[in-house]
Amino acid sequence: DAGVTQSPTHLIKTRGQQVTLRCSPKSGHDTVSWYQQALGQGPQFIFQYYEEEERQRGNFPDRFSGHQFPNYSSELNVNALLLGDSALYLCASSWGPSMTTNEKLFFGSGTQLSVL
Amino acid sequence: GQQVMQIPQYQHVQEGEDFTTYCNSSTTLSNIQWYKQRPGGHPVFLIQLVKSGEVKKQKRLTFQFGEAKKNSSLHITATQTTDVGTYFCAGRDAGGTSYGKLTFGQGTILTVHP
Numbered sequence: 001d002a003g004v005t006q007s008p009t010h011l012i013k014t015r016g017q018q019v020t021l022r023c024s025p026k027s028g029h030d031t032v033s034w035y036q037q038a039l040g041q042g043p044q045f046i047f048q049y050y051e052e053e054e055r056q057r058g059n060f061p062d063r064f065s066g067h068q069f070p071n072y073s074s075e076l077n078v079n080a081l082l083l084g085d086s087a088l089y090l091c092a093s094s095w096g097p098s099m100t101t102n103e104k105l106f107f108g109s110g111t112q113l114s115v116l
Numbered sequence: 117g118q119q120v121m122q123i124p125q126y127q128h129v130q131e132g133e134d135f136t137t138y139c140n141s142s143t144t145l146s147n148i149q150w151y152k153q154r155p156g157g158h159p160v161f162l163i164q165l166v167k168s169g170e171v172k173k174q175k176r177l178t179f180q181f182g183e184a185k186k187n188s189s190l191h192i193t194a195t196q197t198t199d200v201g202t203y204f205c206a207g208r209d210a211g212g213t214s215y216g217k218l219t220f221g222q223g224t225i226l227t228v229h230p
Contacts, residue, residue, distance in 0.1 A: 042204050042220030056216035107158040
């Protein structure tokens, strides 16, 4: 039973470029959340996808966008990269059919993004 | 918006000593979760607390949820070198439609000296 898988593991980009990160949720999960973790900080919620729609969004600019596919996998896109976007991007999956889920999150190993 | 604060930021202990980290939310929580992240790794779920005043134990780890559902603590008895890592609390706000969002504290980094 595969856990949450993310690709790529590492990525180096320059300012102004665009990046796409990918995530496959744990088998049986239908909800994907994306988090940004800066060095020495806790993960910060970017957004969550359920049934191919963005269910909730954190305090991130519109440069951050996402998508969920029918097979529940997800992509995170970041446009016009800034130096401050350098961080570990974590994908977390859960099973969340209800509006008030108490499900625990299963995290992937993350994508380490460096913006030069 | 909701904020979750954790103290201390760092804790260095000798193997065998106890360790406690505290978590406080600016808003009332519907539940709180604890995660552990090993150096270079990703957060791994430890436990979830839902009820006011709830106490749960996992071997040497004891988790508490405050009566007002705004604070929580994690206590490790007789630390071992395998306990090394960063411990995060993460809470879901009880109000509004914050069903999807877990707000993480900044974490407590635990180092254990053998």
